[in-house]
Amino acid sequence: MSNTRVTRTFAALFVTGALLACSGGDNTQGGGETDTAGGGESAAPMAVANAGTITGMVNFEGMKPANEPIDMSEEPDCQAKHPNGPMTETVVGDDGKLGNVFVRITEGLSGDHPAPSEPVIVDQVGCDYVPHVVGVMVGQGIEFKNSDGLAHNVQAQPQDNRPFNISQPTSMTSAAQRFSAPEVMIPIQCSIHGWMKGYIGAVAHPYFATSAMDGSFTISNVPPGTYTLEAWHEKYGTMTQQVTVDPNGTATVTFGYSASMAENAVVPLGEPFDPHNHSADGTAMRHAGDAPQMR
């Protein structure tokens, strides 16, 4: 063949090969339901061979401190939606149990986990965030809904992601926001109603859940293996446990919080940005080249 034809043939072969290689890698199925109501279910992981399940319980020992009442008198429409009087949701759950604990795998996973196409929805009802604690995957859409018919704004204050501040002057749902870096937890708040506070956990994989009022949580479709689980609570801080998931098996995990933990609790979240934090793992110093951490 002539030089030109050789070149063209190779080019064609190369392009075809590249196209085949690229198209084969995409995963198209996002999967089933996402966690919208804080009911203890995990986000939608893909079906995995011999997948197991982690079921867990978060116990609470001792007397729960009373949540503070909220003075909502400036917003009577919202106040009316709280027949028992509005309260903060710092420590909630049935007797002996702790709800709104965010649980996720922090070590032991490998590979990439694409984000589902369905968004997570955080609603504002009665001038409160529902759910109060929620998880979302990195790259997954999170939509904020205003069901109150009065002005709210959603101000997210992450450190590893870009903070934003969205006005919602009346009932509406805003376009999906996405977090591009894992971060636990990202606080959200309303500037108009200072008592409104919520927490979003941005996770690079789908293996997370929030405990329900009865303390229970479930993480499904977990590949067999040994993992580190971390629990996070907004007042009592974090704790970790090891768990081993057998093929097609169910692993049971219990976290035990107690009231005395409040004293020494470490509660990671978007804290005031520390200009003096020059440490290598300080959030300010992470560079683009770093591999995304499994957090």
Next chain:
Amino acid sequence: MSLPATRRPRLTAHVLGALLFPAVLTSTAAAAQEPPGKVTYEKWCSGCHGVDGRGDGAGAAFMLPRPRNFVQALYQIRTTRSGSLPTDDDILRVINEGMPGTAMPGWRNALTQNERQDLVAYVKSFSRFFETDQPDVLDLSAAPGRTDELVESGRRKFQELECWKCHGMAGRGNGQSAPTQEDNNKFPIRPADLTQPWLFNGGSKAEDIYRALRTGLDGTPMPSLEDALQGGIVTDDQLWGIAYYIESLAPGKAVVREVIEARLAENGLPASPDDPAWNAIERFWVPLVGQIIVSPRWFSPAISGVWVQAMYDDDDIAVRLSWDDRSKSPDPAWADWRSRVTAVMEPKEGGDVTAAAGPAATDSSTAAPPASPDAIAMWFPRSLPTSMERPYFFMGNTKDPVYMWHWSSLGDGSEMLGRGPGMIDPVPGNGNGLATQSSFQDGEWRVMFRRPRAAADSVDAISFTAGQPIPVAFFAWDGDNGETGTRGSLSTWFFVYLTEPASGAVFATPLLATLLTAGLGLLVVGRAQRRERNGGTDD
């Protein structure tokens, strides 16, 4: 050497070159490693923004809001979506124009175009976000031009969208949600007083306001209305309406004049600070600045100026002062604000720049300051100066005290003597008949002082003579902002001048002179012409 003459210069050159080459190499290498903006930045910017761009320079502790932290890369003034990075032009704009209402000056006239552009690149280099993210630029529309319909539409939208919850019904930044605000780094921050647009961080024109509505002011509680626009809750035209409405809240051009004119009252003096008669009296803007002369100094004053109006008649003089104040101090709703701002700005001048006064930062050692009232003072020399020599402008001194009118929201008006900064004592004797009235509405104080023009005390009080400039200076305190003693806002010497009405002679005399001159002229010319007609010969 046996080299021919022609070779010697070339050899010398080669030897010299060989010796100098490493030096040249090192210096160009060093210059190549240093980013072009670094020298400029370290000379002009690092004093506030810090050598590492973290907003922790030596001057930062004296500023509220704090200088921007470029590592965090949360930019307030942009043309991009909330959460997005700014464009290069956005950063350059702020370098050029500065940010009014903050300590950031404009550098357009101080640095060359190249220096400023190099700064943009250098400032971006502090943050890793610029390596990974692209700015998401919004499609901002052009100004449609202000109309009465748009302003009215904006007024209605301002109500509907509940902007007043933070900015107040009259826009003075005194909404019910105002006292609890903090910025993204937990520093105290207040919603803008929309009637003082010269303090808007991003500029005061309708275009600037419209842009801020769309982008939000990232790093502050001010949200973006972009989602509401995309969701059909508000239209682009309505956003322009809001911008024009807010623009209409401005007081119009306030030219600062050194002489405050007091007018002669035709029909008696106003009866109260809210008397509609005041609306016809010209008002004079006196700018006030934070007191930074005498310790304890105050770098975050709440009151940026006061409007002064004055009238007099044969017996009395009346002065009305009006100024914006977000609360009627002491207001329990603002007690937490007072603690926070005092903890951040007051304790040790040159204190910890990172001290953000969230609940964690206020420990028992910085106890909340006692509740203090709103107050205002104006003072004069005790006698009319015969030259430009005046007492010390900041409340006088012991050698030459000033005569002062002082009003407080927890007390009344009283006549004082000022013997120096913050050293105020009641006048000796029974005073000279000063009476005050005050009213507070929608974030504005109005205080009326009234006193007989003739002072009963000829030594320690001034009489208000017409037709003479009388020096006057002012000091204002916002109690809920932690202002008391020497912490407050101060002016320099101005003058108050009781204008005398023009007498009829002012108009009559020129007319008379014109008629006389014309008459005489006609006479002279007429006589000369008659002589000519009669075949007059030369004289």
